[in-house]
Amino acid sequence: MKLFVSEGNPHCIKVLAVLELTGKVVPFLSRPVLPVLLLPSGQHLFSSNAICQYFFEIGGKAPADASTQWLEWEATELQPILGHALQMLVLQGKSAEAAKALEDPMNFLEQNLSKRTSSFLTSDTVAVEDIVLWAALFPLYLEPSLPELTSVFTWFERVGALPACQSAAQRVLQGRGQAALKGFLQKQPVITLRRDTPPCNQTGAEEAEHLMTEEELQSAARTWSLGLTDFQTQPDLPQEGKRNVLVTSALPYVNNVPHLGNIIGCVLSADVFARYGRLRGWNLLFICGTDEYGTATENKAREEGLTPQEICNKYHAIHSSIYKWFQIDFDFFGRTTTPRQTEIAQDIFWRLHDRGFLIEDTVEQLRCENCQCFLADRFVEGMCPHCQYPEARGDQCDKCGRLINAVELKAPQCKVCGLTPVVRSSKHLFLDLPKLEPDLEQWLDRSLSTGDWTTNARHITRSWLRDGLKPRCITRDLQWGTPVPHPDFSSKVFYVWFDAPIGYLSITANYTDQWEKWWKNPQQVELYNFMAKDNVPFHSVVFPCSLLGAQDNYTLVNNLVATEYLNYEDTKFSKSRGVGVFGDMAQDTGIPSDVWRFYLLYLRPEGQDSAFSWADMALKNNSELLNNLGNFINRAGMFVSKFFGGCVPEMELQAEDKRLLAQVGWELRQYIQLLDKVRIREALKCILNISRHGNQYIQVNEPWKNIKGGAPERQRAGTVTGVSVNVACLLSAMLEPYMPTVSQTIREQLRAPESCAHAMLRGEGIFVRSLPSGHRIGTVSPLFQKLETDQIEALRKRFGGQQVRFIYFFFNDNFVFFFFFILCALGEKVRTLKAQKAEKPVVIAEVSKLLELKKQLALAEGRDPEPATQKGKRK
Numbered sequence: 001m002k003l004f005v006s007e008g009n010p011h012c013i014k015v016l017a018v019l020e021l022t023g024k025v026v027p028f029l030s031r032p033v034l035p036v037l038l039l040p041s042g043q044h045l046f047s048s049n050a051i052c053q054y055f056f057e058i059g060g061k062a063p064a065d066a067s068t069q070w071l072e073w074e075a076t077e078l079q080p081i082l083g084h085a086l087q088m089l090v091l092q093g094k095s096a097e098a099a100k101a102l103e104d105p106m107n108f109l110e111q112n113l114s115k116r117t118s119s120f121l122t123s124d125t126v127a128v129e130d131i132v133l134w135a136a137l138f139p140l141y142l143e144p145s146l147p148e149l150t151s152v153f154t155w156f157e158r159v160g161a162l163p164a165c166q167s168a169a170q171r172v173l174q175g176r177g178q179a180a181l182k183g184f185l186q187k188q189p190v191i192t193l194r195r196d197t198p199p200c201n202q203t204g205a206e207e208a209e210h211l212m213t214e215e216e217l218q219s220a221a222r223t224w225s226l227g228l229t230d231f232q233t234q235p236d237l238p239q240e241g242k243r244n245v246l247v248t249s250a251l252p253y254v255n256n257v258p259h260l261g262n263i264i265g266c267v268l269s270a271d272v273f274a275r276y277g278r279l280r281g282w283n284l285l286f287i288c289g290t291d292e293y294g295t296a297t298e299n300k301a302r303e304e305g306l307t308p309q310e311i312c313n314k315y316h317a318i319h320s321s322i323y324k325w326f327q328i329d330f331d332f333f334g335r336t337t338t339p340r341q342t343e344i345a346q347d348i349f350w351r352l353h354d355r356g357f358l359i360e361d362t363v364e365q366l367r368c369e370n371c372q373c374f375l376a377d378r379f380v381e382g383m384c385p386h387c388q389y390p391e392a393r394g395d396q397c398d399k400c401g402r403l404i405n406a407v408e409l410k411a412p413q414c415k416v417c418g419l420t421p422v423v424r425s426s427k428h429l430f431l432d433l434p435k436l437e438p439d440l441e442q443w444l445d446r447s448l449s450t451g452d453w454t455t456n457a458r459h460i461t462r463s464w465l466r467d468g469l470k471p472r473c474i475t476r477d478l479q480w481g482t483p484v485p486h487p488d489f490s491s492k493v494f495y496v497w498f499d500a501p502i503g504y505l506s507i508t509a510n511y512t513d514q515w516e517k518w519w520k521n522p523q524q525v526e527l528y529n530f531m532a533k534d535n536v537p538f539h540s541v542v543f544p545c546s547l548l549g550a551q552d553n554y555t556l557v558n559n560l561v562a563t564e565y566l567n568y569e570d571t572k573f574s575k576s577r578g579v580g581v582f583g584d585m586a587q588d589t590g591i592p593s594d595v596w597r598f599y600l601l602y603l604r605p606e607g608q609d610s611a612f613s614w615a616d617m618a619l620k621n622n623s624e625l626l627n628n629l630g631n632f633i634n635r636a637g638m639f640v641s642k643f644f645g646g647c648v649p650e651m652e653l654q655a656e657d658k659r660l661l662a663q664v665g666w667e668l669r670q671y672i673q674l675l676d677k678v679r680i681r682e683a684l685k686c687i688l689n690i691s692r693h694g695n696q697y698i699q700v701n702e703p704w705k706n707i708k709g710g711a712p713e714r715q716r717a718g719t720v721t722g723v724s725v726n727v728a729c730l731l732s733a734m735l736e737p738y739m740p741t742v743s744q745t746i747r748e749q750l751r752a753p754e755s756c757a758h759a760m761l762r763g764e765g766i767f768v769r770s771l772p773s774g775h776r777i778g779t780v781s782p783l784f785q786k787l788e789t790d791q792i793e794a795l796r797k798r799f800g801g802q803q804v805r806f807i808y809f810f811f812n813d814n815f816v817f818f819f820f821f822i823l824c825a826l827g828e829k830v831r832t833l834k835a836q837k838a839e840k841p842v843v844i845a846e847v848s849k850l851l852e853l854k855k856q857l858a859l860a861e862g863r864d865p866e867p868a869t870q871k872g873k874r875k
Contacts, residue, residue: 002038003051008184009172010086011035011048014135016168018052018128022059049075049132056128066122066305070129074136078105082136089140090178090185102140106149109133113151119158126159134159138169142177236285236331238517238524245284246518246555247274248504250531250539251291251336254315255300258322259573259582260612261566264600265532269563269680271328272601273528275737276675279761285518289334289507290316293481294496295376301480302416308480312337322583326593327740334507336499341506345499346485348550349474353486357432357549359471366394366406366421368414374477375406375414375421382409426477429489431498433469436545441465443548443556444540451558452677455607456533460562461540472542474498501543520553528559528678536562561678564605568612569800581612581799589795591787594739595621601738604681614796618787624688630784632691633731635698636724637749637780639717643707648725648775649718657723660697661767664690664727668765671734687734694727722773725750729770733757742783751778 003019005012015035037051049071081101089098113121120130134156141156159165173180238244249270252258258267267288274286292312301311316335323333352358366375377394384392385408389399394406406412407423414421433440444465448458474495475484481493493499509515518525529539540560547554567573573580581589586596599617602624603610640648651657667686674683698720706717732746736757747756756770771777830846 004036004038005172008180008182009035010135010139010181010184012172013138013165013168014132015048015051016171017131017135017162017165018055020164020167021126021131021162022055022061052128052132061127064122064127064305067127067129069304070121071132074129074132078133078136081105082140086139086181087185090181098140106152110149110152113155120155126162130155130159131165134165135168138165139173139178139181236283237512237514238521239283240524242283244518244521244525245277245282245528246525247277247284247286247528248530249286249288250529250535251289251500251503252319253294253296254290254292254312254319254335255296256315257318257582257584259580260568260586260596260600261532261573261580263322263326263583264566264604265563266530267323267328268326268597268600269561269604269678270528270530271330272680272737273530273561273675273678275329275740276761279733279736279757280672281758281762285508285511286329286331287334287504287508287511288328288330289332289336289503290319291496291500291503292316292335292337293493293499295378295476295478298376298478298480299378299415309337318584325587326583326597329740332507332511334503334510336503336506338506338510340509341499341503342482344506344509345482345494345502348502348546348552349485349494351550351552352431352546355549355551357435358474359430359432360427361430361471361473362425363428363473364407364423365426365477366409366412367424367426368417368419368421370417370419371414373479374424374426376476376478377406379415380406380409380412380421381415382412385410427489428473428475428492429484429486430471431474431542431545431549432471433541433545434471436549437465437469439548440469440541440545443544447556447558451560453560454562454678456564457536457540457560457562460533460536461560464537464541469541472498497538497542498546501538501546519555522553522555525555526559527555527557528561529557530561531563533562533564536560559678564607564609566600566603566605566610566612569614569796570611579800585799590791592741594741595625595784598625598684598739601680601684606679606681614792618789618792621784621787625784626786628688628695629691629731630782632694632698632724633728633746634780634782636694636721636728637777639703639721640725640777641780643703643717643721646776648771648773648777649722650715650773651719651722651769652715653719653723654716656697656701657719660693660723660727663693664730665765665767667693668730668734668760668767672761672765675737684738687731687738690727690731690734694724698724722771725777726769726771729756730760730767733760745783749778749780751776 003015005016012035015037035048035051037054053071081104085098085101088094088101118124120126121133122129137156138160247270250266252262252266270286270288274284277284290312297308297311300315301308304311306314312335320333323330349358366380367373368375368379375394380394381391382394383390384397384399384404386404387397387399388410389397392399392404392409394409394412395404397404412421413419444461447453448461453461475489475492476495477491478493481496482499484490484492484494505515505519508518531539539557544556547556568580571579573582587593599620600612602620603612603616640646643649653661667690671683671686674680674686701716701720703717703720706713706720728746729750729752732743732750732752733756735746736743743757746752747754750771752770760766760768760770830843830850834843
């Protein structure tokens with residue numbers, strides 16, 4: 001091995017300190033930029049943290065989960081702020097500003113250290129995370145620029161007293177203090193901290209073009225001439241005489257990262273409808289949040305070594321970040337782990353209890369005597385009673401797919417401690433659905449006949465009612481959940497599917513104290529629920545029964561909008577297998593969020609399952625966005641700029657112009673009718689139809705030729721250009737629910753009035769001249785970029801199912817280098833076993849692991865995992 005380091009590079013301090021601390025003898029050479037480790041295999045490690053982990057690993061000190069979390073925090077949270085602070089401090093002499101920038105991460109470190117009883121970050125012995133964080137902060141502690149934090153300073157002094165750390169600092173800084181960093185920092189780009197502000201794919205045959213009557217032509221021309229009127233926004237509480245619309249998106253479960261199917265199935269579809277409703281002038285509230293209680297959260301907390309609340313905080317932030325990038329415009333995005341949730345859920349419980357809609361029953365469950373608790377389904381594994389698969393879960397067998405009652409498992413084991421649980425009886429509370437069924441039927445008849453329920457929602461609901469409802473358990477033997485307030489069940493919590501939908505109410509209550517004006521006001525409020533089809537029964541049967549039984553005038557769903565499933569290429573999304581694009585990955589593809597929104601909405605699974613396809617995404621981007629929509633809007637604006645000095649010319653309408661106005665007006669009315677019925681995918685086609693009409697209009701009238709002719713020809717060029725740029729303005733309004741950034745960009749380029757979108761989407765839709773003659777537009781530029789074949793092929797390979805994708809999520813651009821670290825550590829282990837003449841089966845097992853990891857690495861890099869056949873060799 002060879003290590004390349006350089007003087008004045010703060011990243012080298014940690015590497016040299018770990019090298020000496022672990023007792024490794026590795027020759028190192030000076031290099032000007034990065035610390036790099038050349039491994040015996042010929043591979044290189046370029047990440048300083050990966051190098052440190054590697055040395056600890058081969059020294060027999062495998063990093064724990066807590067260590068990995070600290071290293072991730074140092075790389076993703078601390079280093080960007082630290083680099084910015086060092087540049088201000090060393091290059092600009094701004095010590096106060098540097099200290100201010102570091103306040104949040106230093107306070108976070110102080111809080112964590114102050115709670116610990118161990119000498120170091122995670123244990124009583126120094127570990128890799130201590131060296132990495134100490135080395136990162138060392139240059140700042142050379143001068144009195146950091147705030148005095150007792151726990152941080154004590155820990156820093158303790159780590160810094162190690163001879164390895166003192167030697168590493170001397171070797172890199174040469175006793176020159178912060179001045180030694182100046183040369184390195186001057187070569188780095190200026191770091192600016194980012195501040196937060198907020199298979200149906202194929203198109204069928206085109207519909208026959210609508211034929212315009214003379215009356216429609218004249219009506220379109222009259223409407224066009226009206227121009228814009230002022231539009232007033234609406235308040236955020238229900239108002240008498242207004243259309244008050246409450247929109248909810250199914251609460252995403254907090255302990256996972258949503259994939260594209262999750263996003264289109266609820267939050268993105270709801271966002272399009274909410275944006276559309278606001279443009280229409282509806283008084284609309286859009287509510288969502290993370291569902292945070294239940295077994296899965298407890299399980300995830302155990303896996304990651306965190307408390308359930310810490311897991312919820314971590315993943316709530318991940319969800320918020322993903323939805324913000326996808327431009328999901330919630331009025332409020334909350335969570336279910338709040339006092340309001342407890343208050344409202346317990347109130348509904350007592351109202352059900354007092355009215356006789358709850359019954360008691362005894363359930364046989366598995367209990368772990370060692371852990372002193374009943375085991376939720378996810379906390380027990382055993383042999384499937386049907387197919388004998390040895391790792392079946394307590395609720396389902398992953399091999400044969402059969403549903404299982406946990407007590408049916410053979411040789412069950414507690415997943416927490418590994419011991420065998422025993423069968424015990426536990427008393428639980430059930431919602432008496434049969435008793436509530438008559439009220440449910442009566443309400444459903446009204447809602448289904450007057451509301452917009454998707455076909456699948458209607459069928460799923462009726463199938464539940466067909467065989468008669470059965471009592472449904474609403475309590476669980478867990479710790480993490482809303483506590484049951486009944487004294488006989490005080491050790492239990494509410495079952496997540498009784499508790500979670502109440503989250504809509506509590507999240508609204510955290511948004512406004514007047515939440516009951518939305519949720520106890522069925523006379524004035526229309527409720528739209530958006531979800532995937534698997535959530536339908538809980539929103540159409542279970543939750544409505546809870547609210548009906550509470551008898552408190554609750555607002556019940558009027559319109560239940562459910563999608564089918566979105567698959568990935570020819571398979572299903574799977575985080576564990578690295579198959580498909582997940583929300584946190586989409587922004588790393590370089591494809592703008594508006595393009596992602598467009599394609600997901602273009603293939604939204606409204607009537608049957610559809611499938612995401614990289615090839616189809618490129619096709620739709622290049623044909624529909626670039627060559628159709630973008631081409632028309634860009635040409636219209638460029639003609640104004642190039643031929644008329646940036647001012648909209650005079651327009652004298654002829655029959656052909658009126659025909660276009662009528663065609664556009666008809667598509668606008670279709671768009672409104674479809675979106676009123678939440679047919680989101682079909683409405684998108686109306687936008688593309690308008691731009692197609694516009695392209696044909698320009699192509700037939702050839703303004704680029706007429707502008708060179710006499711006065712009549714130039715007048716004609718002006719009319720065609722003026723009409724076209726006004727159609728582009730209308731398209732910006734219609735695009736706003738689908739592609740908000742593109743919509744805003746078009747309006748900025750055209751300097752369109754703010755009221756144009758609201759004005760043209762009023763009533764049945766009116767296409768008016770929003771950019772009158774003489775209106776000066778701004779600078780016009782292309783809206784979309786072509787997706788190249790090699791770019792798409794690389795993305796397809798990257799997201800096609802590599803089992804190492806989880807490493808990419810945690811380590812971003814350094815994931816390959818971290819994978820090298822794992823690979824090399826295993827290689828060292830194999831070499832050690834061979835040198836020690838270990839038993840052959842042991843060596844073979846480790847070699848098999850090594851070969852499998854090499855195949856996975858090849859897949860991650862887009863290479864053929866199978867070695868090329870060597871010619872000329874005899875077997």
